[in-house]
Structures are given as C-alpha cells and as structure tokens.
Amino acid sequence: MSRAVCPGSFDPLHNGHIDVISRAARLFDEVIVAVSTNYAKKYRFGIEERMAFCTESLAHLPGVSVRAMGEGLVAEFCRDHGAVALVKGLRSSLDFDYERPMATMNRHLADIETVFLPTGTDFAHVSSTLLKEVAGLGGDIGALVPEAVLARLRPEA
Template sequence: MRALFPGSFDPVTPGHQDVLRRASLLFDEVVVCVMFNANKTGRFPVTERLERLRAAADGLGNVTVDSHTGGLLVDYCRGAGIDVVVRGVRDAKDLDYEMPMARMNHELAGVETFFLPADPALAHVSSSLVTAMGRHAGSDK
C-alpha cells in the first residue's frame, strides 16, 4: 500500500523524520511531499526543503520525495494512486486541526488518514520552534 506524508516541511524537524521513519516501516511505499499552503509563507525555498527531506529519507529504500504546487491533496493522491495520508500528531490540538481535513479527504476521494502519535521525546518540537532556535543560535546572550 502506498501512503502520502504531506507537509510544508518548513523546515524539516526531528519529529518529521521520526514520522517518516515509522511510516516507512508500516507501508510498502511512502511519498513524502512538500505541499503548498496558501495560508503559510515559506521560510525556506522549496529546493532546500526537498534536499532536507531527501537527507531525512536516506537509508529508507521505500521512500520517495516530491512536491505539489497546485490543487488539493486529494488531487495528488488520485494522480499518484495513493489511498492513505499519514499525519503525525503531537497533541489534542493537532488532532482537532487534522480531523476535519481527514473527514473531507475521505468524503472527496475515499482517502483515509493514518495518525501517528508523536514520540514523547519530540512532541514539543515544531517547525516554528526550530526556526526560532535557528535565528537565535548565533546571537549574543
């Protein structure tokens, strides 16, 4: 079975890497895909995000990396023959955000959503936090 692990991956975090690794153990093939969210402004160029995802997928023989610039996630799934979307969730807030999209993807195209709970050691990590830490890494204290 083929699965899609979509996201903005802006930037790729240890949590993303963990979900990708675990999904690769559960599905025959995983496509990790940089998707574009009109409500988000990208901090890193898509080419850099794709490079980082390829590095994260190194050694995972059943993972491919892609990007999708237009249309809905279900459009990508239909075109690629994918029936399952993998989403990592850190807490109830993430699940509340993801559930309406999961229901809509199922109603629109029969695409199921598989939720992977975050590793507790990584549940506090978000792309926003990683970006903020990177901005302040070289600053004076």
C-alpha cells in the same frame, strides 16, 4: 502495493517528521513525502531547498520518495499517485482537533483514509516554527534536526 502520502511544508524538516515518516515506512510498501507550497504562507526555505532537506535526510529509508506537491488539494495528489492513505503525525489533542475535519474532507473528496501516528515523546514539543525561532536566537537545536537543516538554520547561514 500499499502507498501512503505524508504531506507537509517541511519548513524545515525536523527529527519529529523523520520519526513519523520512518514509522510510516514500516506500515506501507511506499511512502511519498509530499512537500507542499501554500502561497498564503511565508516560508524560510524555498521548495527546492525543502525537497533537498527531505531527499538527503530520508535517503536511508527504503520505499520513501520525495515529490513536490504544489498548491493543489492533497486528496487529488493522493488520487493521482495511487495512495491508499495519508499519514499525519500528532503531537497533541490540539493537532487531532485540527486534522480531523481535513481527514473527513479528504475521505469525502478522494476516498482516502488518514492514519494518525502519535509523535514520539522526544519530539512532542517540536515544531518547525519553534525551531526557526530558537535557532534564530542562537539556541541549540542540534538534537532536533538533521545536520543539513542545522547548517542552514544557524544565524550566520
């Protein structure tokens, strides 16, 4: 059985994430969506809520599970869960330049390969940070996030 890990903070999960995860689910027998916490970051949503967004929004994908990763190394998480690969979505060459050294380090630490999937053109402009900003100012992001996330990102939420 081939198992991959798709790590991220998912603050919040958006349709670009779902696109990459669903494509990874076609490549691997099992995909673990690892919801991470970096205590140096300020999150809009707590780990429980981010996990709930992921669990609800990814329930239709066979072989996909959601787990909390905590603040440790993703390489250790992969080794502990028997993963053969990390899956990362790339929006641009800037993402690749950022991710490549981490991929090399993860291979060094845990002999884990990183699979890069280019983001679909419909989501190349989407980031969690931008979505939070646009939603906070009343912009329409309904086509870019699952309904559970949209309800919580509205200014009155």
